[in-house]
Amino acid sequence: MTNPTELLHQRYGTSAFDLDIDNVNAAPGGSTSENVDWNGCLTTLLSHRSIRAYLPKPLPPGTLELMVAAAQSAATSSNLQTWSVVAVVEAERKEKLSHLAGNQAHIRQCPLFLVWLADLARLTHVAVGRGLSHNGLDYLEMFVMATVDAALAAQNAATAAESLGLGIVYIGAMRNHPEEVAALLGLPPRVFAVFGMCVGYPDPANVAAVKPRLPQPAVLHHETYHLASQDEAITDYNEVMKTFYAEQQMNVSGDWSEHSAKRVASPESLSGRDRLREALLHLGFELR
Numbered sequence: 440m441t442n443p444t445e446l447l448h449q450r451y452g453t454s455a456f457d458l459d460i461d462n463v464n465a466a467p468g469g470s471t472s473e474n475v476d477w478n479g480c481l482t483t484l485l486s487h488r489s490i491r492a493y494l495p496k497p498l499p500p501g502t503l504e505l506m507v508a509a510a511q512s513a514a515t516s517s518n519l520q521t522w523s524v525v526a527v528v529e530a531e532r533k534e535k536l537s538h539l540a541g542n543q544a545h546i547r548q549c550p551l552f553l554v555w556l557a558d559l560a561r562l563t564h565v566a567v568g569r570g571l572s573h574n575g576l577d578y579l580e581m582f583v584m585a586t587v588d589a590a591l592a593a594q595n596a597a598t599a600a601e602s603l604g605l606g607i608v609y610i611g612a613m614r615n616h617p618e619e620v621a622a623l624l625g626l627p628p629r630v631f632a633v634f635g636m637c638v639g640y641p642d643p644a645n646v647a648a649v650k651p652r653l654p655q656p657a658v659l660h661h662e663t664y665h666l667a668s669q670d671e672a673i674t675d676y677n678e679v680m681k682t683f684y685a686e687q688q689m690n691v692s693g694d695w696s697e698h699s700a701k702r703v704a705s706p707e708s709l710s711g712r713d714r715l716r717e718a719l720l721h722l723g724f725e726l727r
């Protein structure tokens with residue numbers, strides 16, 4: 440097992456590392472009431488990195504079903520289970536999905552591509568079957584609920600896959616052309632592909648590094664929220680990420696702040712997703 444201190448250092452970048460973890464037990468079993476035991480689940484979570492290069496090796500039978508069982512073990516709003524997932528393995532369909540998602544090669548390369556869906560069609564069907572109205576489904580609240588449900592389920596599946604030695608990368612670019620994706624997957628009205636997920640064995644010749652995150656003072660607030668006091672953490676993070684971009688030979692100009700601000704600068708920087716509302720209306724979500 441990788442050392443917890445090392446994992447935490449990787450997650451935050453050494454220079455910005457300022458966590459009090461003295462009372463974390465690296466070796467489970469020796470805990471006292473003042474100690475926190477490290478465990479394999481934490482190792483899996485903290486070791487996450489997106490994988491964009493896969494071996495042409497099939498997944499063991501049962502992997503998909505285990506991932507879906509993990510996904511279904513996530514909490515779900517009111518137990519409504521307003522999500523579904525389409526598992527795509529056919530080369531031709533992956534090719535088309537890749538094309539719709541900016542030609543991302545890893546979609547073609549991975550042995551399994553999952554498309555995670557916000558699904559209000561099932562509840563529509565259930566209500567109609569019982570002769571009940573389903574007007575509540577037309578509200579933005581239900582769309583948000585279904586999207587949150589899909590994300591929680593997907594992340595559980597991602598962690599399950601990673602715990603099995605597999606790698607994943609989310610594909611938000613599934614939202615670049617929502618109607619075409621819906622047609623390709625045969626989605627009924629009120630079903631929307633929130634994101635995709637490549638799954639497969641990471642190519643060891645192309646190992647991705649753990650990407651540092653913002654120091655905790657930027658994201659963790661005690662009692663009330665504070666924006667201005669995040670500046671120091673963001674400045675530290677910019678330094679960490681400049682080093683990371685250089686070490687990983689990533690083609691990123693400037694630091695994290697500059698890169699991130701550019702990503703949200705205009706509708707054009709949304710890769711076609713600036714028309715998402717219109718697409719959702721076409722897909723049967725009224726978003727009232």
Ligand SMILES: Cc1cc2nc3c(=O)[nH]c(=O)nc-3n(C[C@H](O)[C@H](O)[C@H](O)COP(=O)(O)O)c2cc1C
Nearest residue numbers: 487488489491543608609610611612613634649650
């Ligand atoms: C919802 C979502 C959509 C994403 N979409 C893409 C994508 O289309 N293509 C891609 O290569 N990475 C995508 N990513 C991966 C992020 O770029 C990645 O998680 C982020 O840079 C942090 O890196 P890490 O996952 O290696 O820690 C997406 C991640 C999320 C959560």
